[in-house]
Amino acid sequence: MKVKHWALVGVLYVAVVIGSYTAITGDNPLESNDMHEDHGSSEEVYESHEVSSAYT
Amino acid sequence: MEQKEASLQIAGMTCAACATKIEKGLAKIDGVSEANVNFAMEKTNVVYDPDQTDLQDFEAKIDKLGYQVIHENQTFDISGMTCAACATKIEKKLSKMEGVSSATVNFAMENVSVEYDEGQVTVGDMMEGIRKLGYTLKPQKSRDETVSRKDNEIRKQTGKFVFSAILTLPLLWTMVAHFEFMSFLYLPDMLMNPWVQLALAAPVQFFVGAQFYSGSYKALKNKSANMDVLIALGTTAAFLYSVFLGWEWYATGQQGMPELYFETAAVIITLVVLGKLFEVRAKGRTSKAIEKLLGMQAKTARIIRNGEEMEVAIEEVLVGDTVMVRPGEKVPVDGKIYEGQSAMDESMITGESIPIDKKQGDEVIGATINKNGLLKIEATKVGKDTALSQIVKVVEEAQGSKANVQRMVDKVSGIFVPVVVLIAITTFLVWYFVINPGDLRSALVPLITILVIACPCALGLATPTSIMAGTGRSAENGVLFKGGEHLENTRGIQTIILDKTGTVTKGEPALTNVKVVPDFNEESVLAIVGAVEKNSEHPLAEAMVKGIEEKGIPLRESEDFEALPGYGVRAFVDGDEIIIGTRKLMQTSSVPIGSSGEEMSGLEKEGKTAMLIAIDGKYAGMIAVADTVKETSKAAIQRMHDLGLEVAMLTGDNQQTAEAIGNQVGIDRVIAEVVPEQKAEEIKKIQDQGKKVAMVGDGINDAPALAVADIGMAIGTGTDVAIESADITLMRGDLHSVADSVQLSTKTFRNIKQNLFFAFFYNTASIPVAAAGLLAPWVAGAAMAFSSVSVVLNALRLQRLKLSR
Numbered sequence: 001m002k003v004k005h006w007a008l009v010g011v012l013y014v015a016v017v018i019g020s021y022t023a024i025t026g027d028n029p030l031e032s033n034d035m036h037e038d039h040g041s042s043e044e045v046y047e048s049h050e051v052s053s054a055y056t
Numbered sequence: 057m058e059q060k061e062a063s064l065q066i067a068g069m070t071c072a073a074c075a076t077k078i079e080k081g082l083a084k085i086d087g088v089s090e091a092n093v094n095f096a097m098e099k100t101n102v103v104y105d106p107d108q109t110d111l112q113d114f115e116a117k118i119d120k121l122g123y124q125v126i127h128e129n130q131t132f133d134i135s136g137m138t139c140a141a142c143a144t145k146i147e148k149k150l151s152k153m154e155g156v157s158s159a160t161v162n163f164a165m166e167n168v169s170v171e172y173d174e175g176q177v178t179v180g181d182m183m184e185g186i187r188k189l190g191y192t193l194k195p196q197k198s199r200d201e202t203v204s205r206k207d208n209e210i211r212k213q214t215g216k217f218v219f220s221a222i223l224t225l226p227l228l229w230t231m232v233a234h235f236e237f238m239s240f241l242y243l244p245d246m247l248m249n250p251w252v253q254l255a256l257a258a259p260v261q262f263f264v265g266a267q268f269y270s271g272s273y274k275a276l277k278n279k280s281a282n283m284d285v286l287i288a289l290g291t292t293a294a295f296l297y298s299v300f301l302g303w304e305w306y307a308t309g310q311q312g313m314p315e316l317y318f319e320t321a322a323v324i325i326t327l328v329v330l331g332k333l334f335e336v337r338a339k340g341r342t343s344k345a346i347e348k349l350l351g352m353q354a355k356t357a358r359i360i361r362n363g364e365e366m367e368v369a370i371e372e373v374l375v376g377d378t379v380m381v382r383p384g385e386k387v388p389v390d391g392k393i394y395e396g397q398s399a400m401d402e403s404m405i406t407g408e409s410i411p412i413d414k415k416q417g418d419e420v421i422g423a424t425i426n427k428n429g430l431l432k433i434e435a436t437k438v439g440k441d442t443a444l445s446q447i448v449k450v451v452e453e454a455q456g457s458k459a460n461v462q463r464m465v466d467k468v469s470g471i472f473v474p475v476v477v478l479i480a481i482t483t484f485l486v487w488y489f490v491i492n493p494g495d496l497r498s499a500l501v502p503l504i505t506i507l508v509i510a511c512p513c514a515l516g517l518a519t520p521t522s523i524m525a526g527t528g529r530s531a532e533n534g535v536l537f538k539g540g541e542h543l544e545n546t547r548g549i550q551t552i553i554l555d556k557t558g559t560v561t562k563g564e565p566a567l568t569n570v571k572v573v574p575d576f577n578e579e580s581v582l583a584i585v586g587a588v589e590k591n592s593e594h595p596l597a598e599a600m601v602k603g604i605e606e607k608g609i610p611l612r613e614s615e616d617f618e619a620l621p622g623y624g625v626r627a628f629v630d631g632d633e634i635i636i637g638t639r640k641l642m643q644t645s646s647v648p649i650g651s652s653g654e655e656m657s658g659l660e661k662e663g664k665t666a667m668l669i670a671i672d673g674k675y676a677g678m679i680a681v682a683d684t685v686k687e688t689s690k691a692a693i694q695r696m697h698d699l700g701l702e703v704a705m706l707t708g709d710n711q712q713t714a715e716a717i718g719n720q721v722g723i724d725r726v727i728a729e730v731v732p733e734q735k736a737e738e739i740k741k742i743q744d745q746g747k748k749v750a751m752v753g754d755g756i757n758d759a760p761a762l763a764v765a766d767i768g769m770a771i772g773t774g775t776d777v778a779i780e781s782a783d784i785t786l787m788r789g790d791l792h793s794v795a796d797s798v799q800l801s802t803k804t805f806r807n808i809k810q811n812l813f814f815a816f817f818y819n820t821a822s823i824p825v826a827a828a829g830l831l832a833p834w835v836a837g838a839a840m841a842f843s844s845v846s847v848v849l850n851a852l853r854l855q856r857l858k859l860s861r
């Protein structure tokens with residue numbers, strides 16, 4: 001297979017993943033919340049997850 | 057016990073540990089006395105006893121270890137077959153040939169497909185074998201037209217890398233956006249979703265990364281470990297842990313976003329594939345010298361058969377064929393000129409840029425260029441016997457051989473992987489139980505990083521790539537090292553011993569002195585001497601005639617020439633009797649020579665051969681010939697001195713003559729009056745003083761001395777060179793090659809040391825940093841790939857190496 005075919009397969013695969021995400025969640029794939037805020041909350045959730053996993 | 061040597065091309069090796077594994081496996085076979093695997097060239101050389109084992113055993117063993125032996129394929133058109141029995145006969149003949157693994161004749165299509173090992177048998181051998189049966193084989197395709205296996209592999213790996221990079225890029229985006237200084241970067245929420253990340257990372261992990269799993273499986277099946285094991289372990293740990301975190305996130309109500317490691321696994325695999333891609337491309341460039349040598353060969357030859365001139369493929373030229381070479385064309389095979397004369401450009405073989413005049417009876421080398429005259433040559437060596445094929449063979453063998461330092465490196469890389477796995481597990485346990493008890497994440501990161509950064513692939517490449525590039529560059533300069541160990545050891549030489557005749561001197565006499573008594577004119581005496589001597593076939597006579605012609609003196613004609621063996625010659629020119637020869641000849645001919653005898657003795661003391669000349673019974677003068685010093689000898693010996701080497705000269709001449717020549721070229725020490733049999737003893741005496749000695753000789757008469765010396769160098773030009781007889785063959789006929797070989801050796805070894813430093817530095821220095829949790833896994837992946845690439849690029853610098861000439 002030629003290199004450009006590999007590239008095409010890669011791009012198509014990413015497109016399929018994006019399409020599937022949109023179809024399943026109904027969300028806009030390009031939507032972005034404020035990273036800083038979101039990140040802060042994810043750290044907290046992560047810490048709580050760590051604690052919970054430490055007890056399991 | 058008869059020993060044989062076989063060379064096999066192997067596919068499927070991923071690192072130096074694979075090479076060690078194959079080496080050990082082959083060495084265990086009964087009858088195998090030596091097995092060397094070159095990872096960079098993907099080749100193995102096996103020395104074995106044919107009574108106990110054979111190639112099939114080696115192939116079976118290599119196959120069992122999880123690798124494959126690669127065979128060359130060639131389809132030939134057959135002419136002359138009349139029935140199926142002919143096909144069987146051809147098939148049997150080819151199958152029985154050494155190095156042929158299978159031969160299948162298609163009688164209907166009138167062709168035969170042969171699978172063979174190029175190191176053992178050539179297309180020419182097969183054609184010759186079948187010709188003897190009464191049939192003709194003709195290759196359907198030339199080798200150049202066949203797309204090489206390596207090119208396909210490079211294309212496939214490039215494709216996989218591009219595919220992998222496209223899928224990894226979004227994952228890398230999430231990672232980069234996490235950095236504090238990159239927090240302004242737009243990041244779609246979708247990319248933070250664990251299932252999206254899983255969907256992107258899975259093909260990279262299990263499709264692109266499948267090669268690491270299969271490599272690990274093969275290694276572990278044979279109870280060994282290689283770089284594939286480390287990559288597979290590290291990335292799988294990151295991948296599976298992320299799957300677990302993703303599942304946990306899902307199970308706990310999809311709150312926030314967990315910190316995943318999918319991007320780590322994907323980035324590592326992509327970078328390692330990229331590193332391997334660079335490595336394969338660069339590895340191909342290190343063997344450029346061989347391709348360059350093979351590319352020099354003419355593709356076709358114009359031959360005269362049955363009175364007809366025809367153009368045939370070079371493989372079809374047979375010994376004894378008459379080959380026509382027009383001006384500007386390459387000489388297709390080695391041969392002897394039987395008609396015509398021309399200047400030959402032999403720079404591609406000897407490195408000597410000045411064209412050499414060749415005439416009838418002279419030998420020409422295949423691949424050299426006929427500059428100006430039409431030549432008809434008789435083919436004397438074809439196929440694998442030509443000088444060029446021999447050179448390619450020597451370079452290939454040298455590139456495939458191992459330097460002593462590599463044997464040590466192989467041992468280290470053999471135990472490196474298990475040790476790294478042990479360190480990684482220990483680090484994981486220390487983090488999990490001591491530093492951050494119960495924190496799987498903080499324990500897993502150092503584990504992955506150590507596994508990835510400690511990959512020993514750069515270690516496996518360090519020595520062979522330098523050896524390949526070094527021997528290739530040497531061959532371009534007309535210096536052929538017969539093995540990696542010679543390339544390594546030459547740098548340690550302290551004393552160079554030069555044979556005099558043919559090494560320091562030209563080895564052929566030349567006219568040096570002409571003395572004419574006042575009653576005669578020098579020009580007319582020389583014209584008479586030339587007229588007489590041109591009838592003689594003695595080398596001294598030839599030297600005189602050549603010298604006289606070079607002075608631009610036209611030769612006259614002589615009559616009644618008579619050679620007087622041991623004394624001289626006699627002839628008549630314009631009715632005058634001319635006598636040229638020894639004192640005794642003058643005495644018997646009653647020619648008084650007065651005090652010229654003393655003058656003659658003076659010349660003889662300088663190592664010259666003097667002859668007296670009498671014209672019509674009167675002494676007219678004397679002429680002397682001697683072996684002269686090569687123009688380049690003095691400068692070359694000065695270069696040796698500059699490199700800190702002691703230079704000695706060994707000769708059978710008397711002390712006075714030897715010293716005269718020694719002083720002329722700047723020799724430090726002259727060892728004279730040594731008969732050929734004593735040369736080896738003289739070398740031993742110097743070695744007993746604790747010195748490393750290199751002997752430089754013509755390779756034929758000096759064979760024992762070359763063998764005794766720490767390094768034996770055979771000097772010569774073109775086909776005269778006895779390639780087999782020395783550790784190093786100097787194709788260029790001058791002594792500059794001696795200094796070149798020492799310089800090439802020193803620089804190649806320095807390059808090996810730099811490469812080993814690169815490889816060990818990345819691997820070992822990074823382990824404690826990784827264990828301390830201070831290194832991100834993807835950085836480890838990049839550093840690992842970079843270490844292999846830097847090693848190969850550093851080796852490639854040798855291809856541009858300039859010598860101080």
